[in-house]
Amino acid sequence: MTEIGEPPIVAAGLTKRYGELVAVDSLDLELRRGEIFGLLGQNGAGKTTTILMLLGLTEPTAGTARVMGLDPARDALRVKRQVGYLPDSVGFYGDLTGRQNLRYTARLNGLRGEEAEGRIDEALGQVGLSHRGDGRADTYSRGMLQRLGIADALIKDPDILILDEPTAAIDPIGVVEILQLLRDLVRERGVTVLLSSHLLTQVQSVCDRVGIFAAGRLIGLGTVSELATRFGNDTGQVEVTFDGEQATEAAERIGPFLAGIPQVEHVEPASAPGAPWRLQVRPASAGRLVREAVLAGAARDGLGLTAIRSSEPSLDDIYRAALLEAGLHRDAVESAGPVGAVA
Amino acid sequence: MTAVEAAAPPPARSVPRSGWLVVAAKEFADHVLSVRFFVLLIVLGLAAGIPLFLATERIHELASQVSGAQAVFLALFIIGPQDVSIFGLDVSVQGFIGLAAPLLGIAFAFDAVNGERAQGTLPRLVAQPIHRDDVINGKFVASLVAITLVLLSVVLLISGFGLLRLGIVPAWSEVLRLIVWFVMTIAYVGVWLAFGLLLSVVVHRAATAALIGFGVWMAVAMFGRFLLNLILGAIAPVSDSTAIDRALGLYQLHAFVLRLLPTTLYSEASSVLLNPSLTGTNTPATLGQLSQAQQQIPTLLSLDQSLLLVWPHVVALVALTVICFAIGYIQFMRQEVRA
Ligand SMILES: Nc1ncnc2c1ncn2[C@@H]1O[C@H](COP(=O)(O)OP(=O)(O)OP(=O)(O)O)[C@@H](O)[C@H]1O
Ligand SMILES: [Mg+2]
Secondary structure, three states, rough: OOOOOOOOEEEEEEEEOOOOOOEEEEEEEEEOOOOOOEEEEEOOOOHHHHHHHHHOOOOOEEEEEEEOOOOOOOOOHHHHHHEEEEEEOOOOOOEHHHHHHHHHHHHHHHOOOHHHHHHHHHHHHOOHHHHHHHOOOOOOHHHHHHHHHHHHOOOOOOOOOEOOOOOOOOOOOHHHHHHHHHHHHHHHHHEEEEEOOOHHHHHHHHHEEEEEOOEEEEEEEEHHHHHHHHHHOOOOOEEEEHHOOOOOHHHHHHHHHOOOOOOOEEEEEEOOOOOOOOEEEHHHHHHHHHHHHHHHHHHHOOOEEEEEEOOOHHHHHHHHHHHHOOOOOOHOOOOOOOHHHOO | HHHHHHOOOOOOOOOOOOOOHHHHHHHHHHHHHHHHHHHHHHHHHOOOHHHHHHHHHHHHHHHHHHHOOOOOHHHHOOOOOOOOOOOOOOOHHHHHHHHHHHHHHHOOOHHHHHHHHHOHHHHHHHOOOOOOHHHHHHHHHHHHHHHHHHHHHHHHHHHHHHHHHHHHOOOHHHHHHHHHHHHHHHHHHHHHHHHHHHHHHHHOHHHHHHHHHHHHHHHHHHHHHHHHHHHHHOOOOOOOOOOOOHHHHHHHHHHHHOOHHHHHHHHHHHHHHHHHOOOOOOOOOHHHHHHHHHOOOEEEEEEEHHHHHHHHHHHHHHHHHHHHHHHHHHHHOOOOOOO
């Protein structure tokens, strides 16, 4: 089943203005079935606004959105029946229990009785709240509310999940669990996920593709490695670690040796004995060549090599480069411009 | 991608056909379990019961005077205790409910939408497969049913009091009148409920909405007549020297303007429905009518004649509800989901 029917989410020229302010500026975007797509962007970049337009909760000033081939404004009910949504600051009825809150959502989705209870139990289990489901929602911690919010989005057994900062306020182990849950949903049920986040490492670890937003415009779109080539000045990184004891006496030999490899552009020495040396490699595709050269040299010179690996370019760097290129990095716009003002 | 293939049959998913019912059921459960509900029930029960208790004497008197006459049972609702009057207000049961109904309407609606906003549940709610107006409709219906329950218990309490303590057995026509009056009272509550809902949509803070609602109630229910009379007196004064035809015309105008107030509409309609000997709500408009009214032999109206008299009032009340509702509805549709 490859690309049957329409892509789950399509935005064409989607624009939202609030008076003078352009919150989203002619966005073109197409999600593929069964992918996890990450929206990145600074505060006020327009992520939430985009999501609200996709759900038909805010009317676009211009352009169109299509979800499952349907217009979210005109076919609102069918779209909302298939899309699970976690708002950015999710709230629940404090005087009801978590389970009662979910039951209300189930009813609103036309689920009743056994079927509803089954889904509620499953969803509570998926987010790790089974043991607290019968506690009042106003006794929940912030992270528990967030988990309940994800359970709430799952109740209707959605084809599309739209999650606005799903891991906000969730503890590190919880985050790993939630991200794994998303992967499982995609693998087992073919769910398409659109999530927004500020936590770049998470996005990098779970998203198939990312879109970088700045001041309402999409300034980068693709897989992390595509974006790395696009914004990374075509450099890659290799980390080399030497045996701690030997490294001290051989330090003066290691430096020149590494710097002597042709594709290595820059060498950052180990911060401590046993810590990795960082090599900047150009072009990015030369990582394998460099690794082989290091292996050969270390064997020849008797350097105690303990580890060697190409490190992925971090989304962090890509993100910063993208914002810099767009002239929208906070440092660049501190004094003027809407992004700086909002932040 | 085999798993995807297996798990993607064309979704045949149920969308609830009447989302407002789901909303209403949830809201109703919230209401009847709430502290607010019990407090109002007790306060209203006491507030309606005590004046009635004080009025026992007069009703006894009346009952013995007109024993065998019609509408003694309804007297329970229209006779207040002698010499007990608060700010000159009508403290009969009827007058009391006329005062309390608006409060009930506002109390059960002022935080309907802004409360959802404050709790952060609104985005979640409107992202479910229901129409946006289902939210308002459901809340309106739930509150109306809850208030109906409160008022019904008050009316039953009073009737029970009349039956058991005073031994007044209602005639069927009286029961019918009481039922019609009750339905009309609910329509009146609807006006204030719709107004409360409108406030909850427009005013983002529940406390502010409650204050505004309370203020409007004070202005309309307690000082409305007084204020309008003051204004009318300034604009179109009637003095002794005014020609009598002109004076009558002005009175007519005054009556019309006062009827713009839902409180006037209700109290007029309520009096007619509960008091079969009232044959009109209009002030005489011409000299002819005036003398006619003076010569009139006291008669009792049948229920359908009374209904004919109050029909315009009921229509006006419903129209007011619809207007408030429509404004609230349009505002709600235009508002951003985010606060
Ligand atoms: N109702 C509104 N009226 C006016 N401006 C608004 C409104 N809602 C949002 N905005 C503006 O639109 C822009 C985009 O906001 P949006 O909430 O989409 O940002 P975001 O990317 O989700 O930010 P964050 O990371 O902080 O959640 C912001 O500048 C914001 O001030
Ligand atoms: Mg946001």
